[in-house]
Amino acid sequence: MKLTTHPLRRAWPLALFAAAALSACAVPVTRTTRVYEAAPPPVYAPAVRYGTVDRIEEVTTRAEPTGGGTLLGALVGGVVGNQFGHGSGRAAATALGAFGGAVVGNNVEQQQAAAASDRHWRVFVHFDDGQRREFDYSVLNGLRAGERVRLHDGVLERG
Amino acid sequence: MGALLSRRTLRRSAIGALLALAGALAFADPPATVGRVSWLAGEVTLGDADAAPAPAQLNWPVTGGQALSTGATGRAELWAGSDAIRLDVASRLRVEQLDDSALRLRLEQGSVALRIATADASHQASVETPVGRFAPQSAGQWRLDLHGDTLSATSLAGTLALDGAGTHVLLHGGQRADFVLRDGRLSTAFAPPPADDFQNFVRARDAAYDGRVAVRYVSPEMTGVESLDRFGHWEQTVDYGNVWVPEVAPDWAPYRFGHWAWVAPWGWTWVDDAAWGFAPFHYGRWALWHDRWAWVPGAYVARPVYAPALVGWSGGAAPAVSVNLGVGRVAWFPLAPHEVYVPPYAVSATYVRSVNITHVTNITNVTAVAAPAHYAFEADRRARTAVDASVLAEHRAVAHEIARGAAVREAPRLAAHDGPRPMRPPDPGARRAPEGREHTVEPAREHAFEHEREHGFEHEREHEHEPRFPRGRE
Numbered sequence: 001m002k003l004t005t006h007p008l009r010r011a012w013p014l015a016l017f018a019a020a021a022l023s024a025c026a027v028p029v030t031r032t033t034r035v036y037e038a039a040p041p042p043v044y045a046p047a048v049r050y051g052t053v054d055r056i057e058e059v060t061t062r063a064e065p066t067g068g069g070t071l072l073g074a075l076v077g078g079v080v081g082n083q084f085g086h087g088s089g090r091a092a093a094t095a096l097g098a099f100g101g102a103v104v105g106n107n108v109e110q111q112q113a114a115a116a117s118d119r120h121w122r123v124f125v126h127f128d129d130g131q132r133r134e135f136d137y138s139v140l141n142g143l144r145a146g147e148r149v150r151l152h153d154g155v156l157e158r159g
Numbered sequence: 160m161g162a163l164l165s166r167r168t169l170r171r172s173a174i175g176a177l178l179a180l181a182g183a184l185a186f187a188d189p190p191a192t193v194g195r196v197s198w199l200a201g202e203v204t205l206g207d208a209d210a211a212p213a214p215a216q217l218n219w220p221v222t223g224g225q226a227l228s229t230g231a232t233g234r235a236e237l238w239a240g241s242d243a244i245r246l247d248v249a250s251r252l253r254v255e256q257l258d259d260s261a262l263r264l265r266l267e268q269g270s271v272a273l274r275i276a277t278a279d280a281s282h283q284a285s286v287e288t289p290v291g292r293f294a295p296q297s298a299g300q301w302r303l304d305l306h307g308d309t310l311s312a313t314s315l316a317g318t319l320a321l322d323g324a325g326t327h328v329l330l331h332g333g334q335r336a337d338f339v340l341r342d343g344r345l346s347t348a349f350a351p352p353p354a355d356d357f358q359n360f361v362r363a364r365d366a367a368y369d370g371r372v373a374v375r376y377v378s379p380e381m382t383g384v385e386s387l388d389r390f391g392h393w394e395q396t397v398d399y400g401n402v403w404v405p406e407v408a409p410d411w412a413p414y415r416f417g418h419w420a421w422v423a424p425w426g427w428t429w430v431d432d433a434a435w436g437f438a439p440f441h442y443g444r445w446a447l448w449h450d451r452w453a454w455v456p457g458a459y460v461a462r463p464v465y466a467p468a469l470v471g472w473s474g475g476a477a478p479a480v481s482v483n484l485g486v487g488r489v490a491w492f493p494l495a496p497h498e499v500y501v502p503p504y505a506v507s508a509t510y511v512r513s514v515n516i517t518h519v520t521n522i523t524n525v526t527a528v529a530a531p532a533h534y535a536f537e538a539d540r541r542a543r544t545a546v547d548a549s550v551l552a553e554h555r556a557v558a559h560e561i562a563r564g565a566a567v568r569e570a571p572r573l574a575a576h577d578g579p580r581p582m583r584p585p586d587p588g589a590r591r592a593p594e595g596r597e598h599t600v601e602p603a604r605e606h607a608f609e610h611e612r613e614h615g616f617e618h619e620r621e622h623e624h625e626p627r628f629p630r631g632r633e
Contacts, residue, residue, distance in 0.1 A: 046356040050232055050248060052200050128200065128234055129359030130366065148201040148232035159201060159232030 049151045050159065051127035056145055059122045059136065098139035099123065100158055125149055125156070188510040189424045190258035193465040194221030194239035195382045195437045198364065201248070202230025209423065218430050218437050220422055220465070223256045229269070234357075236364055240380040240462075241276035242284060245364055247357040255287070259462065263287070270304040272361045275317070276379060290338040290345060291323015299332065302361070304353065310338045313352045369435075376401045377456045381463050383438030390435040394453065399446055399496050402453035405435065413445045413452060413493040414470055415544045416558045419551045421480050422467065426504050427551065429468035432558075441465050444518055445493035447541065455496045457517030464514040466502070469494045471534045473543070477503035478551060490545035495535035 099121075123135045123143065135156050143149075148159030196205070196219045206212030207225045215227065221237055228251045229235055237244040239257055246252055250269020256262070264271070265287040275284050278297045285294040286303055290310045293303060299317015303310065312319060313335040321328040321338070324345040330336060337348045352358075369388040370379065376393055377384055391405035417431035417440075429440050439445070442463050443456040456463075472478065473490035494500055499519045502511065536542035550560045 046354070046359070049356045050201075050234065050360075128363065129356060130363035150232060 047153055049127050049129060051125045051149055051151065053143065053145050053147045053149055054124040054126045054132070056124070056140065056143065057122045059120055060118050097137060098141055099135075099137045099143045099156065100141045123156070125151075127151070188506050189465075189504060190222060191462060191464040191510075191513065192240055192257065192259050192380070193382055193441070194237050194244075194254070194257050195219070196221060196235065197238045197383075197386060197437070198236035199234070201233030203233045203235045203246075204228045204230075216420075216430055217432070217434070218417070219420070220425075220428060220441075220467070221254060221257060223254055223258060223263075226251065226253045226267075228252075234360060238382055238385050240282075240382055243272075243274040243364070243385070245272040245274075245357075245361050247271070247360075261285070266303050266305050266310075268305055270302065270357055272300070272302045272357070274300045274365070278317075288323075290340045291321050291326070294320050294322070296320050296329070300361075301330075302353070302358075308339055308341075311350070311353070312336055312338065315352065373403070373438075376403070376459075377438070377442075378459065378461050378463055380461060381438050381442055381456075382465070383435075383441065386435045387438065390433070391454075394448070396448060396453070399448065399453070399455040400457070402446065402448060402455050403439065404448070404451055404453045405433075405439070407452065411452065412542055412544060413454075414440065414468065414491060414557075415561070418554050418556050419468075420554050424504060425467035425502075426480065427467060427477060429470070432556070440468060442469075442517070444469060444496045444498065445536075445542075446496050447539075455518075457496070458520075460517060463517060464510070466500055466514055469500050471498070471537060473537065473545070478548070487548055488545050489548050489551060490543055492534065492536040492539065492543045498534060 121137050121140050123137060123140075124132065125135065126132050137143075143158065150157045150159050196203075196215050196217055199215055199217060203215040204212035205215040205219060205221070205225055205227055212226070212228060215235060221227075221239065227235060227237070227246060229246050229248055232248055234248060235246045237246075239262055242262055244252070244264070247270035250271065251267040252269075252271050253265040253267060254263075255265055260282065262282070262284040264273075264285070271286065273284070273286065273295070275295045275298055278295060278299075283294065285292055287293075288303060288305060288310050289308065293301070293312060295301065296318040299319070300315040301317070301319045302313040302315065304313075312321060312330055314330040314332050316332045318332075319330045321330070323338075324340060324343060326345045326347075328336065328338075328347065333352065335350050335352045337350055339346045369386050369390075370384040371388060372393065373384040373387040387403065391403050394402050394404055396402050414429055414431075416433065417429055417436060420428050420430050422428040431437065431440050438456075439454040442465070443454055446453050446455050468491075470491040470493055473492070478489055497518050500515055502514060506514075544557060544561070546557055546560045549555075550557060
């Protein structure tokens with residue numbers, strides 16, 4: 001790598017590289033060390049993100065006869081509002097949904113019963129970009145750990 | 160007299176031809192450099208000219224002639240020495256050549272990201288595309304996207320050269336160009352670098368690089384060093400020099416938690432289950448050090464030579480490909496430090512020396528290389544693994560077979576806990592809801608307080624400690 005041949009505006013990764021190499025000198029080095037630059041975290045949120053379901057847990061919340069659902073909804077609404085500025089408040093107004101919008105229609109009563117009950121499923125997703133997030137559903141529609149999923153405009157879909 | 164001469168000449172030339180053939184065979188050594196499937200998710204298939212595409216597996220050795228394809232949500236990462244190759248969803252990449260002299264790829268569809276740690280004239284990397292051949296001119300990181308007839312080339316760092324249709328284009332860090340080949344002419348348009356999920360995936364994989372400590376002890380050109388640091392630690396020993404001690408369960412043994420696969424041109428190849436299970440099973444030796452398993456990479460060499468499995472087989476010879484025809488048991492054990500590895504595949508004397516050089520340096524004559532009469536681990540129950548021959552032939556998980564042999568009745572109970580519990584079966588009496596109701600149940604609740612973007616990578620590291628002891632296959 002010849003620094004001199006590079007214009008200044010292109011030299012910053014090299015400067016980082018050099019800085020990292022210098023800091024690596026502080027630790028005992030028995031062999032030639034190749035410093036691997038750590039990438040900065042992503043700064044943009046694409047519309048479509050891919051991930052894998054890590055695990056699914058059954059979550060039980062203590063159901064209050066009157067306001068249990070509202071309480072949970074408010075909690076989740078705050079979280080959703082934190083996501084890239086869209087979808088805020090939507091989940092708060094809605095009962096716990098079923099995974100995969102299109103398939104759920106066959107059993108609305110069951111969903112409503114599930115939403116009213118204190119049981120739901122928490123889906124842990126590990127996105128390919130390194131991020132981990134959790135999604136709560138009243139109905140899983142057969143979603144299993146290890147499945148690939150896609151987060152499309154804030155909605156989790158089967159891959 | 161004349162007839163005699165001609166016959167003698169004939170005989171001589173025949174011998175010469177035979178010798179030449181033998182020489183050619185002897186020097187057709189398998190490549191010393193081998194790639195590895197280091198990460199995969201979703202549908203990923205790997206195939207070559209001889210075999211139909213089959214689902215790709217973690218730690219599968221990748222060599223020239225293979226093609227890697229991803230499905231609609233599949234992604235994959237390969238490492239070949241210090242070079243990283245990442246493939247996006249719905250992509251197809253052919254590995255034309257992967258050996259000691261070159262890494263030649265062909266992008267047939269979709270997106271590939273390439274990271275080259277060293278720009279070495281003796282080891283050229285290149286990617287063929289419909290618009291021409293891209294070749295890195297320095298260390299750096301690039302990305303190629305082929306959608307329809309448009310090829311986008313992005314340089315994130317380093318210089319990338321395109322040679323195609325009589326054109327020579329250089330791309331520098333931060334530049335992207337879109338190329339279209341029409342009527343034999345290349346049209347070029349410059350554009351901002353892509354900002355999408357694949358780009359974030361590549362960044363996350365870079366951040367997950369785990370070879371910073373390991374490359375102090377072994378060459379960065381050793382495929383698999385990129386996944387070691389998190390799973391063990393290095394010790395300096397009097398007996399073996401630098402050793403790497405993985406964090407494993409007490410009953411763990413090398414070459415036990417994975418499966419065997421027949422991979423040409425090497426033959427029986429160990430495919431380990433562990434995320435770190437490549438370098439320690441294809442280079443170096445294993446030792447029991449203070450009653451713990453330690454990987455002994457041996458003497459430092461710049462370009463270590465890959466071996467399919469550094470084991471000895473009970474009974475002497477490695478099993479043949481037709482092991483399925485035979486019944487009975489096969490047993491193997493890891494080679495101990497300084498024990499010679501005798502390749503079961505056809506190789507030259509030079510190859511035998513170089514594949515052993517990290518541990519055995521006194522090989523002077525290849526004909527003198529024979530399996531030693533006594534192996535340190537052959538009779539050691541902690542090291543020796545034995546299964547039915549069919550386990551090899553059917554590529555079954557070794558540890559699973561051992562567990563099944565030990566406790567057959569445990570198996571059904573374990574299977575019941577495989578994966579999440581299924582949801583309640585739908586009520587058969589339920590009515591189908593009208594279409595318009597869907598939106599009321601569609602969005603899921605999302606929890607992301609503690610998983611904000613700026614902390615995402617740290618969390619990943621924490622969480623990935625969990626599946627540290629892979630036990631067989633699920």
